[in-house]
Amino acid sequence: MKEKPQRKRILIASNTFETENGAYEVLRELDCEVITIPAGERKKWTEDDLAKAIKGFDGAILGGDHTVTSRVLEKADRLEVISLNCTGFNHIDVSAATDKGISVFNMPGLSFNAVADFIWGQILAVMRQIVKGDRAIRAGEWVNGVEKSTAVSGKTIGIIGMGSIGQAVAKRAIGFDMKIISYVRTKRQEIVDRYNLTFVSKEELLCNSDIVVICCPLSAETFHLISDRELHLMKQTSYIINSSRGQIIDEDALYNALAQGEIAGAALDVYKDEPLKESKFFDLNNVVLTPHIGGLADQQIYACAEGAAKNLVSFFKGEEVLHIINPVVSKN
Incomplete structure (x- = not known):
């Protein structure tokens, strides 16, 4: 008698996947065993905890x-496959995965509008003192303690990186009647024509921008792209x-x-170490901090989770997967 194939075991360890029932329905196509580790249990996971958890699974959605x-x-x-329920993959040792024959997929291009909307929320929050105003009124103050805010319309915005997010930010800047400048590695004329922007050097961008927006991915080239030298080039009235x-x-x-007032303010949604539990930034009043939520809008959360599930199902069914990060790895 022919032995029945062993069911695939799938690990779910992703905050935004576990809330999307529709994404779980996609996994039913595999008739697999799905084990979800709730966010509360994973909150204090160490490297050893993750290593222990991933053992014995054929696929993982992270x-x-x-x-x-x-x-x-x-x-x-x-483990044969890691399907990422997100765009970024710098937290995955892709080289090590490739060496082990583990395919890694991600979900790019879904959240760019949500992130661009959020970036404009950050700009308005920090420049128009919205967060300070909220804190003041909750403390029983009406105007006292809230500094004069900075107008946004008509300013010069410098966008570092002109991928889908950078272009979406530029598109919105047009409505604020802004001068748009950008620093990129590859200059494309169609982007200049579409957004009426000017490509400049990094130094020119930093010296001339009222608002500097980071829209490039993390790589060896962009690690600490903005450090002491770059911040010294920025105007005292500018924001990042x-x-x-x-x-x-x-x-x-x-x-x-x-802290020294060399620039006017900053808005950050991402950090060197996440989650951010302690930080010197907590003591500053000219920085707005949020917990890496830029892409977490309702429709984008569902579409990303569903896509991550479809990638995993397609992999195990031997079908083409579009967003493979390490294409040298093949199930076949």
């Missing part, structure tokens, strides 16, 4: 909550916005620039 190191992957005795990756800005240098 978010950006934990770093998947080579040490973690060493314990992944059955980061919803990309925390390591792109040298946090110590940024803290010093904010």
